[in-house]
Amino acid sequence: MSALRRWREQSGSATRLFHVATGFRTAWEKLLKRATITRFRWHDLRHHFASRLVQHGVPLNTVRDLLGHSSVAMSLRYAHLAPDQRREAVAKLNEELLLALTLRLPCAYDESAVEEPIANALN
Numbered sequence: 001m002s003a004l005r006r007w008r009e010q011s012g013s014a015t016r017l018f019h020v021a022t023g024f025r026t027a028w029e030k031l032l033k034r035a036t037i038t039r040f041r042w043h044d045l046r047h048h049f050a051s052r053l054v055q056h057g058v059p060l061n062t063v064r065d066l067l068g069h070s071s072v073a074m075s076l077r078y079a080h081l082a083p084d085q086r087r088e089a090v091a092k093l094n095e096e097l098l099l100a101l102t103l104r105l106p107c108a109y110d111e112s113a114v115e116e117p118i119a120n121a122l123n
Contacts (some may be wrong), residue, residue: 054078057085 022030032040046067053063064075 009109050075051081054081057082
């Protein structure tokens with residue numbers, strides 16, 4: 001704390017501890033130049049983030065929320081990156097428990113035939 005007080009006394013009316021003349025854009029451009037990266041924008045990082053989320057199975061509505069999109073329609077541009085999600089969604093209908101319950105239900109309506117399999121399935 002004493003170091004900051006001494007700095008304040010020495011600096012007079014200065015409002016910053018470090019005078020940085022470089023803004024974010026300039027710093028970003030210098031960083032890319034030093035790393036010899038060309039044709040890369042800050043927005044590309046945002047796009048990469050969204051793409052990776054969708055590729056890892058994150059629902060589009062969650063992607064919309066994380067990116068601050070006003071609607072899912074904005075996030076739909078990433079939907080092509082997860083074509084297996086549709087197949088996986090339909091495959092959920094074939095899960096053992098759901099399939100077992102579906103196959104136990106009788107086709108003809110007989111009150112005792114309907115109640116018994118449902119009661120057995122729930123127990």
